[in-house]
Amino acid sequence: MKPRMDVWSWALVAGWVIIAAMLIYPLQSIVTASFTSNLTGEWSLENYATIFKEKQYYRSLINTFIGGFGGMCGALILGITLAAFVSRFQIKGRAFISTIAVMALVTPPFIGAYSWIILFGANGVVRKGLMSLGITIPPIYGMWGVILVFSLKLFPHVFLLTSAALQNIDASLDDAAESLGMPPMQRFFHVTLRLITPAVTASALLTFILSIADFGTPRFIGRQFQMLSTEAYVLFSSETGGNPGMASAISIMLLLISLVFVIMQRWAARHDLSQGSKGRTRVPAPLKGLKSVVVHGITYLIIFAGILPTLVVVLFSFRKTRGPVFQSGFSLDSYRAIWNDVPLALGNSLTFSTASVTGIVIAGAILGYVIVRRRNLLSSGFDAVLMVPYIVPGIVMGIAYAASFNTDPVVLTGTGFIIIAATFIRRLPYGMRAMIASLHQVSPSIEQAGVSLGYHPARVFTKVTVPLIAPGILAGAIMSFVTAMNELSTTLVLYIGSTITMPVKIYTLVSNGEYGTGSALSTILLTITGLLVYFAFRVGKGRQVM
C-alpha cells in the first residue's frame, strides 16, 4: 500500500523548495563565482590562490584565526569563571547577573566596539582622563582591542550555556572526588570541567563562529588588524566596482573554517556524558572574609565590563555635542539631530523584522512539526540542511544574496524583500528550534485523540497543537524579532538608501565618527529590544528559547 501524500508531505516539499531557492541557490552562486576567473570568466582556482599569495589576504586569514581563537579563549575564561562562581558560591544578586547576561546577548552587536572607542580610542574619554593624570596607555585599536571586545561581547553566551550544564551536574561526583583526596582546583579541572565538556565545546564553537563572522568590531577598531569578514565586505562593496570573485572565495574560506570547527566540535562532544540518574544538585557554598571580597570583586568586574558598553552608549546619547565632538554637560542634542532619520530607519527595521518573523513563525511551526512528528529521510535531511545558516556568516549571506538576485530571472536587489528573505533564512533555524523544543512537550497521543474524534490532521494542528505550543511560539517569535531588529552585516550588503535600517544607520553614523547621534539611535534600539526581551520572559519559556 502506498503512503498517502498528506498535508505534511506537501509542507515538507514546500520547505525543500524554500531551502533550494533561498539557501542552496545563493550559496551555489558564490561557490561558482569563487571558482571563476575575474579576467577570463572561466573556471579557475586563481581566487583561492590569491588568498595565499597576497600578503593582505593571508594576513587576514591568519588574523581570522587569531581573532577567532582569541575571542573564543577570552569568552571561555570569562564565561566559565563567572558560571563557576555563580554556581559554586552564594553570590549576591544572582538574578541581576543572569538578567545582565541575557541583556548582553541581545544588545546590538556593534555597540561594544564603538563604546570602547569612546572610552579608550585615540580621543577616548578614559584615555584622555588618564593622560591628564600623566598616565599614557595605548589606544584600543589593533589585535588586542579586537580580542578584548570579542571576549567581552561573547562571554554571556558561554555563561548561560555552561551555568545550565553546571546546574545539572550530580554533586555526589564532586564529593566522590573529594573523598578520594583531590584538592578543590584539581577537582574543578578534572571532574567538573570534564563533565560539562559538551557545554564547553558548544560554547567554544559558538564564540569562535561568532567571532570570525563579526564584522563591525575589526572594521571599527581593527585598523591594521583586518579579518576575512572585513576583506569580503570591502572587496564586495568597494567603489571601484568590487571584485566578486575574490569576495566569494573569501566568503567560502570563512564558511569552510566554520564547517571544520562544527565537525571538530561534534567530534569533541561525541561521548555522551549525561548521567544516568540525576543525583543531588550542589548547594552554593557561603562566602566569608577575603575570599568573599575576591569572588564578588571578580564576578562584578566581569559583569561590569559586560554592560559597560551599553551604559556608555546610553550615557553618551545624552551628552552635549557640537557636531561630532562631545562637550561637557547633558542635552538632547543628539536626539534632536537624528529625529528626522528615525522614522525611515525604524519603520524599515520594524517592517522587515515583522515580515521575516511572521514567515519564520509560520514556516517554523509547520516544518518544526514535520521534523518532530514525521521522521523520515526527507525530513531528517531537512533538519540537517538547516544547520547551514548557523555557519554562514551574515556578511557571506549578504554577498550570496546580492550576487544571486541581481540578474534575471529574479531581480530583488535594492528591495526590502531581499533583506526580509535573507533575515528569514538566517533566523529560521533558531525559530524552528524554539518550535521543536515546545513541540516535544506535547504528547503525540493528544493529537491522535483529536484525529480520532473526527478532525482532519490540519485542523487538529490549529485547534490543539498550536494553542498548546503558543507560549513557546510567542517567546521564540519575540527572540527572533529582537535578533532581526539588531541584524547588521547582511543588511549592510543588501541595503540601499530607501531600505536603510536602524543598525545600518547607526553603523554609518559611527563610521563617520558621529558617536553622539549613533548613541542616541542605539539607545532607541536598545530600549525597544529591552522591552521585547522583558516581554518574552514574562510570556514564559524565554529562557528555553535562548
Next chain:
Amino acid sequence: MNKTIHGVFPLSNIIISNLSKMYDGKTSVLDDINIEIQHGEFFTLLGPSGCGKTTLLRIIAGFLQQNTGTIVYGKERIDTLPAHKRNIGMVFQDYAIFPHLNVWDNVAFGLKARKLGGEDLEQRVHEALATVRLDGFEKRMPSALSGGQQQRVGIARALAIRPRLLLMDEPLSNLDAKLRVEMREDIRDIQRELGITTIYVTHDQEEALAISDRICVLQGGIIQQVGEPTDIYWNPTRIFTAGFIGTMNFLPGAIQDGDLKLGNTSISLGGNMPSGPVDVAVRPEDLVLGDVPAEPCITLAGHVEKTTFLGREATSFVRTELGHLTASIVRVSPANLARTGIDTPVHLPLSRIKVFGRNGNILEPEAA
C-alpha cells in the same frame, strides 16, 4: 440496555484479514493477523511487551498503515479511510486529555467536529459525562483532575461521538492498583450497557481475564490463541499461552510408543501420540501433595523446600527429580504449613495435565 449504539449502526462485525506490518521494511511486527470480532463484543489483545498490540490497535485506528491485509466493518472496508473519517473512538494510555480545554470542551470536541450544536450537543455531552459518573465536573480544567478522573474524561470523550468501535490501549496502566480494579469494573459495565464493540489492549493477564468476552493472545506479532477467558486459562492450545496466563509448571517428558514418559513413569493418555520430546504443563492448584487422590495420576517423589504463606492460600516449592514445581495449597492449615523440609509424593492428575510438542502446539491423544 443498548442505549444508542445499535440505533446508529446496524449489527456489524469487524473482520481483520491477512494483516501484516513491517517497520522499515524489514522487522516484521505483525504477521498474518486474522480476527473476527463480534458486534458488541469486548475483545482483548493480550501479550508481553513489544508483541505488537499497540501497533495493531494503531493500524485499526488509522494512525499506522499496514503492509498487507484489510479491515472490514460490516460490509465497509475501513482501512482505506483516513483516521479522522473512521469514526473509531480511542482511549489512550496517557489519557491525552486536551490540557487547554475544560472537561466539557474536551467531551464536546468530537461533537463539534461533527457540526453538532445547541441542544443535541448539550444532551450528548451530559449523557457521556453521566455514563462515566463525572456530572458536576464540566467546568474543571484537566490539571485539577486525578488520574482516574482524567481517564474517565478520556472515555467520555470517546463515547460521546458514538463510535462504531472503541479502542483502548492500556487505559489503566497509569493508575494505582486499587483504582485499576475499580475502573476496570466500570469500563466493563459501561461497555455492557452501551453494547459497544471494544478492543482493549493490556499486558496484564488478570485484567484480561476479568474484563473480556474473548481474549487474543499475541506473541512476536503472531496470534497464539483466541478464546474466552476460561478457555484460554483451562485449555491453552499453545505452550506460550499456557505459560503466559496464570502460573504454570512445566516438566520435560517424552512420548514413547504412544505413551507419556515422565521420569521413570510411563503412562497411557488413552490414545496414540507421535513420539518425541514434550513439555508437560500443570497448574499449581491442580497438584496434590501427600495423600493419593481418587483419579488417575502420575506420581513423582518430591521434597518440600519452602512454603510461603499468602493468607488466603499458601504456595509450596517442591523439588523433584525432573525439576521444581510450585503447588498451591488451597486449604491452609498449620499442619500443612509446617511441612517444609520433608519428603512427600507429588501427584499430577491425568485429567489436568497438558502436553505440548516441541513446536509449541498442544498434543491430544488420538482415539485408537
